[in-house]
Amino acid sequence: MGWFDKLRSKTAKSQENQLKQEIPPQKTSDLWKKCPGCGETILTKDLVRNLFLCIKCDYHMRMPVWDRVALLADDNSFVEFNQELKSADPLNFVDSKPYPQRIEEAIKKTDAFDAAMTGYVQIEGIKAILGVMNFEFMGGSMGSVVGEKLTDALERGASEKLPVVIVATSGGARMQEGILSLMQMAKTSAAVKKLNTAKVPFISILTDPTTGGVSASFASLGDFNIAEPNALICFAGPRVIEQTIRQKLPEGFQKAKFLLEHGMLDCIVHRRTLKKQVGKILHILNNGR
Amino acid sequence: MALELDFEKPIIEIEKRIKDLKAISDAGHVDLTEEIALLSSKIEPLKKEIYSNLEPWQVARLARHIDRPSTLEYVKHICGDDFVEMHGDRLFRDDPAIVGGIGVIDGRSVMIVGHQKGCDTQSNIYRNFGMPHPEGYRKALRLMRLAEQFNMPIITFIDTPGAFPGIGAEERGQSEAIAKNLAEMSAIRVPIMCFITGEGGSGGALALGVGDKVFMFEFSIYSVISAEGCAAILWNDPNKAKEAASALKFKSTDLLKAGIIDEILTEPVGGAHRDHKTAAEEIKKCILKYLPSLIAVSADNLIEERYNKFRRIGKFAGEEEQENG
CATH class of the missing domain: 1.20.5 (Single alpha-helices involved in coiled-coils or other helix-helix interfaces)
Known part of the structure; x- marks a missing residue:
């Protein structure tokens, strides 16, 4: 890991004093977005102002990564680490286009190097480590970089005794990195275990959608599992299940409420109160430590 | 045949x-x-x-061969009569797609856990084609914890198309069951040896695969997704499975090169399905070769090394230059 430590210290130096909160301009060319809940067409700039909640039906739409950080972090408190960690092409993977090309396109589209961002943060005045996944970057898929960033975040939490909050949103493991992606499930889950052993709290926030290899690893392992309303959370996607069992799935299947009823979540929290609720949980858990 | x-x-x-x-x-x-x-x-x-x-997709077909030995067959050859099967997760039911129990290998007590496929249509329906439900993974974890309690090394056999995608599986928390096994296996304080004997299908395989040593039979596969699934998603065409099989690099030789597995076990000429006994002997030899040295390691060092084994996995841009420089 020698190179990695070098990289880490380099980025740490360049960022330590430069508190990040200036949100890069939305790189979306869509002026309008359609609400998946009620079909209403909404101006994107109105959505940004309304925390990506549908103005008409309050549906929780997917939230870009920087808006998510702004939602949870106290002003100017987020200091990113491992920002420049970038994916290699271990399999020389080519489907309809080469993997490196996909990566470059995603970087251009999202202004991020991969599908997760991690950093130090304060939430309601409590110091913590925050990880936020980025669905716009290749469907939030977990490959080496996402696995490494989240593992490092969890390990920092364990060694620095800082609670860890991870906001998950992902289609699952990144196929283009093959078996390496699968192994990130083991790596991140083992890191959660390390955090547990260090008796440091881990809050997992599952947002729409959290599926496959991410749902089947760290995201399901929170001391507190919180979901946003309407979030799709599952191991196998509804389409795969329908094809396998050849029957129609019940209404609301694999949505947040379904998971709460089946005992997989502690609570469902509205986006407007998410920060307050996370702060409250961290405060109570910290008090107990 | x-x-x-x-x-x-x-x-x-x-x-x-x-x-x-x-x-x-x-x-x-x-x-x-x-x-x-x-x-x-x-x-x-x-x-x-x-x-x-063999082409990768041909290896995949061998790995799935219905005549390939299953976990219980390996156990029969390796432990003989010295094996007692255990059932149930103590929470919901017994999942026939994962089997396990206590046994003796060459005088040493061990815990054995593995996926179980059938050998014909009827037994495959009973075994759900080796695709476990959450209760299967929870049974596996119960057994592994028991092994820890009685200081018995754990041997796992991995052979599954994947965890079952179904309504009941989702209701009972397939994700949580797999995730929990990954986390807990990383810290179980007895040696864990994993053998991928056939199909290593994604998270459902990995959920028995976090071990100190991971071995693979020559014609087995281990992959993040099946070639068919990958073709359907990335190529938008399930008929491109052959291309996907090559792209995914899931053969034992690929995995050894990538540092995911420790060693490839040679199969009898023509594949394990042609000679179950010889295949089982190969596994037994491997257990006897590595187990003593694993047992000799202190529990603290064992789980630290196991953690690091998986911690290291990942490839990043610019790594080569940095490492050399």
């Missing part, structure tokens, strides 16, 4: 001709010993040639 794979046809044809000649010869009409010997001498080189040049 219940299933003939197309690339095995030349072998099967020669085998059939030998059988026919033997029948004629045995009936006492003519002495065909020479012809039989000639044909027999062709078989081994032919097998070697065919099996050493």
Whole structure:
């Protein structure tokens, strides 16, 4: 890991004093977005102002990564680490286009190097480590970089005794990195275990959608599992299940409420109160430590 | 032979001709010993040639071969009568797609856990084709914790298309069950040896695969997604499974190169399905070779090394230059 430590210290130096909160301009060319809940067409700039909640039906739409950080972090408190960690092409993977090309396109589209961002943060005045996944970057898929960033975040939490909050949103493991992606499930889950052993709290926030290899690893392992309303959370996607069992799935299947009823979540929290609720949980858990 | 794979046809044809000649010869009409010997001498080189040049999708078909030995067959060959199967997760039900129990290998007590496929349609329906529900993974974890309590090393056998995608599986938390196994296995304080014997299908396979040593049979596969699934998603065309199989690099040789597995176990010529006993002996030899040194490691060091083994996995841009510099 020698190179990695070098990289880490380099980025740490360049960022330590430069508190990040200036949100890069939305790189979306869509002026309008359609609400998946009620079909209403909404101006994107109105959505940004309304925390990506549908103005008409309050549906929780997917939230870009920087808006998510702004939602949870106290002003100017987020200091990113491992920002420049970038994916290699271990399999020389080519489907309809080469993997490196996909990566470059995603970087251009999202202004991020991969599908997760991690950093130090304060939430309601409590110091913590925050990880936020980025669905716009290749469907939030977990490959080496996402696995490494989240593992490092969890390990920092364990060694620095800082609670860890991870906001998950992902289609699952990144196929283009093959078996390496699968192994990130083991790596991140083992890191959660390390955090547990260090008796440091881990809050997992599952947002729409959290599926496959991410749902089947760290995201399901929170001391507190919180979901946003309407979030799709599952191991196998509804389409795969329908094809396998050849029957129609019940209404609301694999949505947040379904998971709460089946005992997989502690609570469902509205986006407007998410920060307050996370702060409250961290405060109570910290008090107990 | 219940299933003939197309690339095995030349072998099967020669085998059939030998059988026919033997029948004629045995009936006492003519002495065909020479012809039989000639044909027999062709078989081994032919097998070697065919099996050493398999395409990835052909290996996948071998890995899924219905006649491949299953966990309980390996256990029968390795432990003989010294095995007691255990059932149930103590929470919901017993999942026949994962089996486990206590046994003895060469005088040493061990816990064995593995996926269980059937050997025909009926038994495969009972075993759900080796695709576990959450209760299967929870049974596995219960057994592994028991092993920890009684200081018994754990041997796992991995052979599954994947965790079952179904309504009940989702209701009972398939994700949580897999995730929990990954987390807990990383810190279990007894040695864990994992054997991928057939299909290592994604998270459902990995959920028994976090061990100190991971071995793979030559013609087994281990992949983040099936070739068919990958083709359907990335190529938008399930018929591109052959291309996907090559792109995913899921053969044992690929995994050894990537540092995911520790060693490849040689299969009997023509594949494990042709000779269960020899295949089982190969596993037993491997257990006897590595287990003593794993047992000698202190529990603290064992789990630290296991953690690091998985912690290291990942490839990043610019890594090469940085490492050399």
